[in-house]
Amino acid sequence: MLKIVTHPDPILRETSAPVKDIDGQIAQLAQDMVDTMHYGQGIGLAGVQVGRLYRIFVTHVTNDKPRVFINPQIVETTPEVTEYEEGCLSIPETYASVDRSAGVKVQAWNERGRSFNLDADGLLARVILHELDHLNGVLFIDYLKERKRKRLMRQYERVQSR
Ligand code: NI
Numbered sequence: 001m002l003k004i005v006t007h008p009d010p011i012l013r014e015t016s017a018p019v020k021d022i023d024g025q026i027a028q029l030a031q032d033m034v035d036t037m038h039y040g041q042g043i044g045l046a047g048v049q050v051g052r053l054y055r056i057f058v059t060h061v062t063n064d065k066p067r068v069f070i071n072p073q074i075v076e077t078t079p080e081v082t083e084y085e086e087g088c089l090s091i092p093e094t095y096a097s098v099d100r101s102a103g104v105k106v107q108a109w110n111e112r113g114r115s116f117n118l119d120a121d122g123l124l125a126r127v128i129l130h131e132l133d134h135l136n137g138v139l140f141i142d143y144l145k146e147r148k149r150k151r152l153m154r155q156y157e158r159v160q161s162r
Contacts, residue, residue, distance in 0.1 A: 002036040002050040007091045007156070013137040016046070016053045018071050022113040026056065030068040030111040033058045037066075042089040044127040046134035049090050057131035061123045072108035072132060075117070077101035084126055086140045094156045098143045100129045 005011055019026055029052060037045040037058055046057040060066040080102040087095045103121040106128055110116060120128055130140060141149050 001039050002032050004036065004040060004045075004089050005049055005051055006160070007088075007139065007141075009090075011051060011053070012048060012090055012134070012139060014048060014053055015137050016048050016055045016135040019054050019056060019109075022070055022109055022111065026054070026070065027111040029054070030056065030058060030070075034060065034066045034068070037089070040089045043123070044131045045089060046131045048134050048137075055135050057134065059124065059127045059131065061127055064124060067118075068111045069106065069108040069128070069131070070110065072106050072128075072135075074132065075105040075107050077105075077129075078103035078121075082126075084123075086126070086130060088130070088140055091139065091141065091156060093159045094141075094152060096140065096144055096148065096152055098140050100126055104128055106132075 033045050033050060036050060037060060043061045044057060044059045047054040056070045058066060058068050078101050081099045082102045083097050083099050085095050086098045102125065104125045105117065105119050107117050141152065144152065
């Protein structure tokens with residue numbers, strides 16, 4: 001299992017670099033990330049969260065298969081926005097409502113180096129947008145109003161100090 005980096009580790013604020021070669025090492029990283037995500041009972045995990053600053057993330061939402069996204073690009077997002085309670089393996093036991101586009105079209109490569117396009121909605125769209133943010137150093141708490149974020153972070157500090 002890989003070690004998950006938690007907030008406020010500054011690496012979570014870094015921008016991840018594109019993967020140059022989708023080789024066996026990247027395929028192994030993807031598999032380790034899927035295992036780590038399952039172990040942590042998460043539904044998404046980005047490379048930066050295991051200390052690897054590559055543009056790669058994995059997802060596994062209910063009624064879907066585990067998916068690997070390498071060098072993902074947003075093709076389109078729907079103007080329609082939905083609100084949902086989000087969490088993050090890097091900010092354990094901390095949840096808040098975040099508005100995001102209800103649907104997203106994304107292009108990426110899988111761990112076998114195959115390009116694919118995916119039209120996602122519902123929870124998968126949300127996870128994809130959340131994980132894409134990680135690749136740019138953005139966390140879901142960044143979307144909260146200051147007062148709400150401060151309150152949540154005080155609660156998080158108590159969780160962390162247990
Ligand atoms: Ni996260």
